[in-house]
Amino acid sequence: MPQNMEISQQHEHGHEHEHIITDPNSINTPILPTRTTTTTTSRVKTRFTNLHWHGVKPIPLLFATITGLLIRFAVPKPAKVSTRAWTLLSIFVTTVAGLVLDPLPVGAWAFVCLTLSLITKTLSFEEGFSAMTNEVIWLIVVAFFFSRGFVKTGLGDRLAMYFIKWLGRKTVGLSYGLVLSEALISAAIPSTTARAGGVFSPVIKSVAVSNGSVAFDKKSAKKIGAYLAMSQLQCAGNSSALFLTAAAQNLLCLKLAEELGVKIASPWVFWLKTASVPAFVALLLTPLILYKLYPPELKDTPEAPALAAEKLKNMGPVTRNEWVMVGTMLLAVSLWVFGERIGVSSVVAAMLGLSLLLLLGVLDWNDCLNEKSAWDTLAWFAVLVGMASQLTNLGIVSWMSGCVANGLKSMNLSWPAAFGILQAAYFFVHYLFASQTGHVGALYSAFLAMNIASGVPGVLAALALAYNTNLFGALTHYSSGQAAVYYGAGYVDLPDVFKFGFLMALINAAIWTVVGGCWWKILGLY
Incomplete structure (x- = not known):
């Protein structure tokens, strides 16, 4: 010792x-x-070992800044454009470059760029924050709160389980059950990312694991999990395109279109009527096409209905909060459809629904405060919409659209040919974007103006661009929030995401062009 x-x-x-x-x-x-x-x-x-940098990413910051400076000082200013407008364009391009390169989180970068526009006196404080009172943006924010209630009450899970119970004996039937359930609830959950992360990705994982398909395991992932995840991802865009309130970017598109003089009466009903036929055809064909091109190893899933029935049994009877959620959503949807006739706008209808959820205890205020995506969206949407609006007011959008339209006219293209070229360009440029809403804020107004200047009917151009905004969300693993969710689930390999993202983009384009084109002709859009 x-x-x-x-x-x-x-x-x-x-x-x-x-x-x-x-x-x-x-x-x-x-x-x-x-x-x-x-x-x-x-x-x-x-001390140097423990040093961690938490600020802006230097290289993305450098490239985003250089892009804006080159436009401001190296590119000759057109005679028809004012210095103030050209400066705002350079700041706007810097903002968009930041959305692509990601030097800071989207909300933070938008705030920095807005501050720059105020410091340089390119915009006044009132102009910079003018979009904060935009009804469409607040409708998006309230819709995020609705989606939280849908997930919190378990109503989304319950609906998905019923579809699996009814259609889940075959793998392809299971996919149809998931796809149709998302289409059904999409009007009530206006975030494809929320539907993916809060409802369908967990359901897919549960079903896959019960059938021996394990995430991040290449030997078993393709047994069933990869097919279900890929099918859900590729169908999500069509579900989002089906209802005006199925995705935040839909509302933003119509708001930007309105600023360019394209107004749609009874937008919720008109959107549904216009999108219904091509969207349903695409929803019915996509799982079957992928079943042939990206087949699961396991064709039969006899355990899935029993698993869904067991989960429904464990969930018990429909709760009071679920019934309140159902009633509130029916009220909100009814007002979205008929509200204009009685003088109730869409945002007021949504606010009424949220107020009922708060008063009846389905949601509490902390739920709203914790919905960070809603407040983040309010911040950066408002900045983008405000800048885009001022670019329109200062004549930049009309100047750019005029240049492109004159170029297309010099090629002696008919408006349908110009329409096809512009829609394709708008679609595939999304490879440079990591956000659907960022893409809309950056390019929607410009492309719509180009379409109109080329002779394309305004309503047709506005809606086609909006539908494409939903469809290109499955191009890559970074092209949308839901793409990141389904890829991150660990069942689909990255090369397959790009391969089938491009392939299904072409197939969706064919469906919407042929079926949608015929349907829109019947409706008189052109």
Whole structure:
């Protein structure tokens, strides 16, 4: 046994560490203090090792800034464009470049660029924040709160389980059950990302694991999980295009279209009527096409209905909060359809629904405060919409659209040919974007103006661009929030995301062009 014992107590004072040797018979009585000194080199090395940079990403910041500076100072300003308008364009391009390169989170970057526009006196404070009172943006924010209630009450899970119980004996039937359930609830959950992350990705994972298909396991992922995830991802865009309130960007598109003079009466009903036929055809064909091109190894899932029935049993009867959620959504949808006749706007209808959910305890205010995506959307949507609106007011959008339209006219293209070229360009440029709403804020107004200047009927151009905004959300793993969710689930390989994203984009384009074109002709859009 040792004659004494050392208890090391380190009290850091600058760079000194004290070691106290104590008497083994009385460990509370120190008898020999000693000191050791840490070298300056070690201390500096430790500090640099522990240094973590949490601010802006320097390289993306550099490229985004250079892009804007080149437009402002290197590109000659057109004679028809004012200096103020050209400066705002350079700031707007810097903002868009930041959305692509991601030097900061989207909301933070938008705020920085808005501040730049105020410091340079390109915009006044009132102009910079003018979109904060935009009804469409607040409708989007309230819709996010609705989606939280849908997930919190478990109503979304319950509906998905019923479809699996009814259609889930075959793998392709299981896919149809998931796809149709998303189409059904999409009007009530205006965030494809929320539907993916809060409802369908967890359901797909549960079903896949129960059938021996494990995420991040290449041997078993394609057994069933990869097909279900891919099918749901490729169908999500059509579900979002089906209802005006199925995705936040839909509302933004119509708002921007209105600023260019394209107004649609009874927008909720007209949107549904216009999108219904091509969207339903695409929803019915996509799972079957992928079943042939990206087949699951497991064709039959006899356990899925039993699994869904068991989960429904565990969930118990429909709860009070679920019934309240159903009633509130029916009220909101009814007002969205008929509200204009009684003087109730869409945003007021949504606010009424949210107020009922708060008053009846389905949601509490903390639920709303914790819905960070809603407040983030309010911030950066407002900045983008405000800038886009001022670009229109200052004549930039009309100048750009005129240049492109004149170029297309010089090629002696008919308006249908110009329409096809512009729609394709708008669609595939999304490879440069990591956000559908960012894409809309950056390019929708310009492309709509180009379409109109080329002779394309305004309503047709506005709706086609809006539908494409939903469809290109499955191009890549970064093209939308739902794409990130389904890829991140671990069942689909990255090369397959790009391969089938491009392939299904072409197939969707064919469906919407042929079926949609015929349907829109019947409706008189052109």
